[in-house]
Amino acid sequence: MKTFCGRANPTTGAIEWEEEDEDYDYHQEIARSSYADMLHDKDRNEKYHSGIRAAVCRVKERGQRAIVLDIGTGTGLLAMMAVRAGADYCYAIEVFKPMADVARKIVDKNGFGNKIKIINKHSTEVTVGPDGDMSCRANILVTELFDTELIGEGALPSYEHAHKYLVQEECEAVPHRATVYAQLVESEHMWAWNKVLPIHIQLEGGKGERVIVPSRDMQMCAGCPCVYDIQLNQVNRNHFTTLTEAIEIFRVDFSKAVSSLPARHTVQTRATTSGLAQVALSWWDIDMDPEGNIKCTMAPYWAHPTPDNIQWRDHWMQCVYFLPKELPIHEGECLHISAMHDDYSLWYKLEHNSDECDTDVLRERPLCSCHAHLMCNRQRFGELNDQQRNEAYIKALKTIVRPDSVCVTISDGSLLSLFAQFLGAAQVYSLEISAMSRRVMEKILAANKLTGKVIVSEKRPEQLTLVDLDNKQVSVLIGEPFFTTSLLPWHNLYFWYARTYLAKLLRSEFTVLPQSAMLLAMAVEFENLWRIRAPCGVCEGFNVSLMDEMIQIWHLPWSGALDGLLPNQ
Secondary structure, three states: OOEEEEEEOOOOOOEEEEEEOOOHHHHHHHHOOOHHHHHOOHHHHHHHHHHHHHHHHHHHHOOOOOEEEEEOOOOOHHHHHHHHOOOOEEEEEOOOHHHHHHHHHHHHHOOOOOOEEEEOOOHHHOOEOOOOOEOOOEEEEEEOOOOOOOOOOOHHHHHHHHHHHOEEEEEEEEOOEEEEEEEEEEOHHHHOOOOOOOEEEEOHHHOOEEEEOOOHHHHHOOOOOOOEEEOHHHOOHHHOEEOOOOEEEEEEEOOOOOOOOOEEEEEEEEOOOOEEEEEEEEEEEEEOOOOOOOEEEOOOHHHOOOOOOOOOOOOOOEEEEEEEEEEEEOOOOEEEEEEEEOOOOEEEEEEOOHHHOOOOOHHHOOOOOOOHHHHOOHHHHHHHOOHHHHHHHHHHHHOOOOOOOEEEEEOOOOOHHHHHHHOOOOEEEEEOOOHHHHHHHHHHHHHOOOEOOEEEEOOOHHHOOHHHHOOOOEEEEEOOOOOOOOOOHHHHHHHHHHHHHOHHHEEEEEEEEOOOOOOOOOOOOOOOHHHHOOOOOEEOOEEOOOHHHHHHHHOOOOOOOOOOOOOOO
């Protein structure tokens, strides 16, 4: 069976379908899944090891055989921990076949093949019985199904099914419970990652200023439903003001039946400071034992029990949730913070009183109605709202835009065309190759009364002719450059390709902005970030390397090492 995958051509920007070999998912999914970072997470490994050992001891003290179910075993590390701790048998489930094959080899290499059975299925397809995948139900449930948002990898439906069909009632669970926390903050810096904000342009000659405003539906849009996961420990404290204490929002007890149905959790708290509530910062911790003595926390440094000794990790970070709208609050005011979730994602809402709470959880899920959030990711919003960056572009445009200038902008969803028009260009054309960016730009142009003054075209540079430009040759060619099809920084050099094709439409005397580009590289040593792609050797006394296998998985081109870095940092 052949696999075809859509990829952006870095030269033309076009989406092209390429045939992949049978190892496509093996390379792409594993290499970018942070397996290595998880295995290098010493704090995580030690807490799981202690929790599993304690759970096995509790079962043995009751005079029972310790039968372990490990859902999402990955390399088999947690399953091997269980057997080493004294478990009689372990069923280790891994749905992804290439990783299941690796897990079998690792388990055999470490001498646990007779006590660990690798099951290459989704946990919801596993059966129990004489002819099933498992001969009996397990009495210890071990999982690592969590992402930064806790439930984003399908933890709730997996636990729900396991408790119904795969484990005994009141089984031991490692982790035993998870607790989700949140804290309201005011942050213009973070709010700029959420939507297009008004941009001020100072005009030449003391002619005042013009303000670029987003369309009304962009202003009212609840935004993107997905979490923005970042390293909050890297955010400057000057970039936000806390408005409440960090408060517990809800808990999930994994040793009991778990529901994946949509739910709301509302907590009452008081504002510690007056301000504009814009963002809910959120994180979680997990207790590996019922007493809560073995805890693994994702808390940022200002809420961490040991702020001077925090485990660096990139596979679990912290969450930024944007409230549906900004709300002014006053010190001492009683607030109701609601966290709603379906089976895969969370979102937050702030109410001044409990009467405002809607009973329909899914109806309150934030969904983009303006299309801008479908075009722009968080970093892109940060770029568009970066006043220092905008002022640099405006300053450069003031030196080249003249009353007779015919300008063409090449960048998806760029506001440079508006800058040029407000600075006095005779005519401005904006090439929006993406249909989505064209719709968004037309809305912004209409909101700023520029429809017809800035002409938007979906034509590609090689298709553009003088007829499309009303037989006017281009005097100013500008770009940021930014393209929605770009996966890597150098893909934005598509601007170079576009400029080449537009040469026939340029005047004899023309200006290109930017005039040049330089691609830089630097050899660096990372204290922690290298772990994202690093192959593992011995982990907690287990050989999880199988170097020939791991090299195929992790030693791939370093194509995403800077994922997750904050915009404008």
